[in-house]
Amino acid sequence: MEFIGKSAITLVAASDGHHGPSFIGLMIYVALIVLAIFLFLGQAKKGMGERVFKNPFTQRFEQLYLFIENLCVGIIGSHGRKYVPMILTFWLIIFFGNATALFFSTSPTADLSFNLGMALISIGYVQWEGMKANGAGGHFKHFAGPSLPIVLAIFVTPLIFLIEIISEVMKNLSLSLRLFGNIDGGHQAVEAMNALGADFYVPIGMFLMPIKVLTVIVQALIFCLLTCVYLSLVTHHEEDHSHDPELAAAP
Amino acid sequence: MSKEKAFWPKFLPKLVIGAGMMVGGMWISANTADLQATLLEALGLPLDLGKTLAAIGVFLIVSPAIDFFYLQPLKEAIDDRSENLEKTFTEAEQLRSEMAEMKSGYEKQLASTEAQAREQIQAQIKEAQDLRKTLMSEASAAADDLLAKANDEITAEKLKALTELRVHVATLSIQAAEKIVGENMDSDKNRKLVDDFITSVEAKN
Structure with a gap:
């Protein structure tokens, strides 16, 4: 009983020195952003039957869809359209998660654990698509770098492979820490500035709100942009060479 | 209905895996907090892997639902709109070419009608001139007769x-x-x- 009680307390209350909400707190925030996403999308869906979209939610959703589609096609190439659902979901979850930080004392994206989850999905998806595009062997062969003479290959290729693997792992940290740093850093900055003005009852931190709004948008964009770049790196062999008329015509 | 039937077999495994990851994440978060604190906080990372696992679970559930229920209908609506626009443009082009064809037909018909009318008018004028000549000659003969009669009288x-x-x-x-x-x-x-x-x-x- 004592064990269950301790576990329950751990789920509800965050441990000492741990940033972000507790597990249950995070899930409540996540439920909130999922609810907000589905409310937005539900409103958007109502206007989809019209010949011309007049519903403002539908218009915003269409603009978002076209923006993400342009992002994918611009970075990945013509085959980038198939990644739109994944990138759009990232955008919605991260944007709404970031936007929560504007209204509440914390947000899912101010929690490194949540961000790491998003990064693991992103990088895992990239690896999966890389394997689908090049085959498992081809994909991992890509990590080994260029083909070298046998003497060099014995020493250099394992090193390159190791560095590439570390690089792939670091992408997870890079994606998650950047998001965490910006959103949680925003909170810390606002709190610190509020503390400065506490004696005069002036919430100085509110002057950071425009920057926070910008951060909300920019961080969602950066996460999606980087995922597109990673996808482009692992899938560009798939179509681009064969579809490039100049390369196809070259001897 | 058939679409929804097609959705569930794809969505159900992700839903089960996602829910399993959420429950697993909750278990990890509840039961390995001390271990994680020892290992991860030593690295300076404020991480709770239970939350990470649960976040992945949430994504696995939310992503296909967004795709199926909102993104695909939007894509269909956009495609329908584009198709309608293309159809409308094609119809407009077709109507324009038909109009041009009709216009040229009408112009030809008008030209032909005008030519016919001109011919008819010319024929009528000629007929009238012939009639005038005939009438004049008849009148002249009648006048000559009358003159002769008058002279006789x-x-x-x-x-x-x-x-x-x-x-x-x-x-x-x-x-x-x-x-x-x-x-x-x-x-x-x-x-x-x-x-x-x-x-x-x-x-x-």
Whole structure:
């Protein structure tokens, strides 16, 4: 009983020195952003039957869809359209998660654990698509770098492979820490500035709100942009060479 | 309905895995907090891997739902709209070419009608001119007839008047002679004399 009680307390209350909400707190925030996403999308869906979209939610959703589609096609190439659902979901979850930080004392994206989850999905998806595009062997062969003479290959290729693997792992940290740093850093900055003005009852931190709004948008964009770049790196062999008329015509 | 049927077999495994990850994450978060604190906080990372696992679970559930229920209908709506626009443009192009064809047909028809009308007018004018000529010649003939008749009548009337005049002059001459001579002359005899006189005067004239 004592064990269950301790576990329950751990789920509800965050441990000492741990940033972000507790597990249950995070899930409540996540439920909130999922609810907000589905409310937005539900409103958007109502206007989809019209010949011309007049519903403002539908218009915003269409603009978002076209923006993400342009992002994918611009970075990945013509085959980038198939990644739109994944990138759009990232955008919605991260944007709404970031936007929560504007209204509440914390947000899912101010929690490194949540961000790491998003990064693991992103990088895992990239690896999966890389394997689908090049085959498992081809994909991992890509990590080994260029083909070298046998003497060099014995020493250099394992090193390159190791560095590439570390690089792939670091992408997870890079994606998650950047998001965490910006959103949680925003909170810390606002709190610190509020503390400065506490004696005069002036919430100085509110002057950071425009920057926070910008951060909300920019961080969602950066996460999606980087995922597109990673996808482009692992899938560009798939179509681009064969579809490039100049390369196809070259001897 | 069939779409939703197609959705569930794809979505259900992700839903189960996602829910499993959320429950697993909750278990990890509840039961390995101390271990994680020892391992991860030593690295300076404020991480709870239970939350990470649960976040992945949430994503696995939310992503296909967003795709199926909202993104695909939007794509279909956009595709339908594009298709409608393309169809409308094609129809407009077709109508424009039909209009151009009709216009050219009408212009040809108009030109042909104008030519026919011109021909008909020319024919009518020619017919009218012929008729005028015929009527004029008929009128001229009729006028000539009338003139001839009139001349005949004039001649006849002239003769008649001359005869009457002769009779009258003769009568007057006799009456004058009777008055001058003072005797009743034999009328028939005297009349013959006057007639002979008049005839001789006419012959002189």
